[in-house]
Amino acid sequence: xxxxxxxxxxxxxxxxxxxxxxxxxxxxxxxxxxxxxxxxxxxxxxxxxxxxxxxxxxxxxxxxxxxxxxxxxxxxxxxxxxxxxxxxxxxxxxxxxxxxxxxxxxxxxxxxxxxxxxxxxxxxxxxxxxxxxxxxxxxxxxxxxxxxxxxxxxxxxxxxxxxxxxxxxxxxxxxxxxxxxxxxxxxxxxxxxxxxxxxxxxxxxxxxxxxxxxxxxxxxxxxxxxxxxxxxxxxxxxxxxxxxxxxxxxxxx
Ligand code: IPE
Ligand code: IPE
Ligand code: MG
Numbered sequence: 001x002x003x004x005x006x007x008x009x010x011x012x013x014x015x016x017x018x019x020x021x022x023x024x025x026x027x028x029x030x031x032x033x034x035x036x037x038x039x040x041x042x043x044x045x046x047x048x049x050x051x052x053x054x055x056x057x058x059x060x061x062x063x064x065x066x067x068x069x070x071x072x073x074x075x076x077x078x079x080x081x082x083x084x085x086x087x088x089x090x091x092x093x094x095x096x097x098x099x100x101x102x103x104x105x106x107x108x109x110x111x112x113x114x115x116x117x118x119x120x121x122x123x124x125x126x127x128x129x130x131x132x133x134x135x136x137x138x139x140x141x142x143x144x145x146x147x148x149x150x151x152x153x154x155x156x157x158x159x160x161x162x163x164x165x166x167x168x169x170x171x172x173x174x175x176x177x178x179x180x181x182x183x184x185x186x187x188x189x190x191x192x193x194x195x196x197x198x199x200x201x202x203x204x205x206x207x208x209x210x211x212x213x214x215x216x217x218x219x220x221x222x223x224x225x226x227x228x229x230x231x232x233x234x235x236x237x238x239x240x241x242x243x244x245x246x247x248x249x250x251x252x253x
Contacts, residue, residue, distance in 0.1 A: 013234045015187035017061040018054060019209065021201055022047065024193025024217030031217075037081045042219035044085065051136060053223045055100070057230060061135040061183055065201050069109065069143030086140065087117050094124040101133030107179035108142030109150075135183070142179070144203030151177035180205055188233045190226075192218045210236045 025039030032038070047064065054062045067082055097104055106121050113121070121140075154177045158164035164173075175181050185205045191197075194215045198206065212229045214221075239247060 014058060014230065015210075015233055016059070017063065017184050017186045017188075018059050019063040019065075019186035019189045019202060019206070020050070021065045021189075021191040021195075021199065022218040022221075023191055023195055025219060027193060028217040028219040036078060039217075039219060040078075040082060040085060044089065046219050046221050049222050050226055051102070051134070053226050055102075055134045057226075059134065061137065061186075063107075063137040063139060063180070063186060063202070065139045065142065065199075067108075067140045067142070068200060069141055069146050070200060072112075072141075083113065083117060087120055090117075090120045090124045094127055097124075097136070098128050098131065101131045102128060103131040103133065103135050104128045105135060105137045106140055107137055107147075108140045109146055110141065112141050137180070137183075139201070143200040144198070145200055147179050147202075148174075148204060151181075175204070178204055185209065187238075188212060188229065190214070190229050192216050192221050208238070208240055210238065 022043060025043040026036040027039070028042060029036050029039030051062065066086065071082070072079060094104070104124050106125060110118055110121055151174055155164065155169060155174070159166065180202070185207065186202065186209045189201075189206055189209045190212045192214055194213070196213050202209075210233055212232050214225065214229070216225050237244060237247065
């Protein structure tokens with residue numbers, strides 16, 4: 001258990017880990033009498049801006065929700081478009097990510113994607129795996145419930161093999177088996193487009209994350225909007241169950 005003084009690090013005014021639900025592409029397109037997929041195309045430009053600006057601001061980990069385990073329910077044309085967009089980005093931009101020192105990680109049930117996309121995902125992750133700059137995590141066919149389920153399955157297998165006993169199951173042990181188990185949890189969560197829900201994103205990992213919601217639609221989200229969210233974050237007092245007084249005392253200690 002971390003002590004109040006450990007929780008009050010000077011650097012805690014800037015999120016180390018930022019998680020974003022990039023929402024509102026369809027509405028952005030509809031406002032312009034364009035097909036929904038034009039919104040996804042415009043969303044890619046916003047994504048570039050935000051990756052660059054997050055690096056400029058010194059964020060260490062950026063986790064982006066690109067495609068949820070529920071998004072398969074959309075019209076097949078839209079699903080195909082999104083997957084093609086993903087494939088094209090991996091094909092065309094892995095080298096650029098590498099040159100910027102970005103380490104790419106993809107979380108989610110990739111087994112549901114076609115072989116070509118799976119191969120490209122594996123190649124891009126491998127190619128950038130030794131980079132020391134921004135950790136860019138893309139959640140694709142990701143669901144928080146899926147993540148917890150696969151962690152539970154691993155634990156079940158360990159119990160069956162006899163390498164784990166139920167008395168040793170702890171929050172730390174579960175955490176270590178989740179997709180982001182080796183990383184600090186998100187400090188700040190942003191959802192664009194006015195929706196105020198988690199939509200099966202990082203259910204476990206968001207336990208103590210500061211939540212920021214903005215009406216801005218994802219294709220309009222830019223450097224200024226990200227800075228607004230960072231200012232919001234810098235004004236929060238993160239108590240992690242402690243009292244304000246404890247945190248103040250420990251910051252003078
Ligand atoms: C987010 O925008 C992108 C994905 C889910 C892939 P939406 O497509 O959900 O946009 P809205 O919510 O319909 O406006
Ligand atoms: C969440 O957005 C998923 C992504 C942004 C990838 P949705 O637009 O799919 O969420 P709901 O359906 O409105 O909750
Ligand atoms: Mg949406």
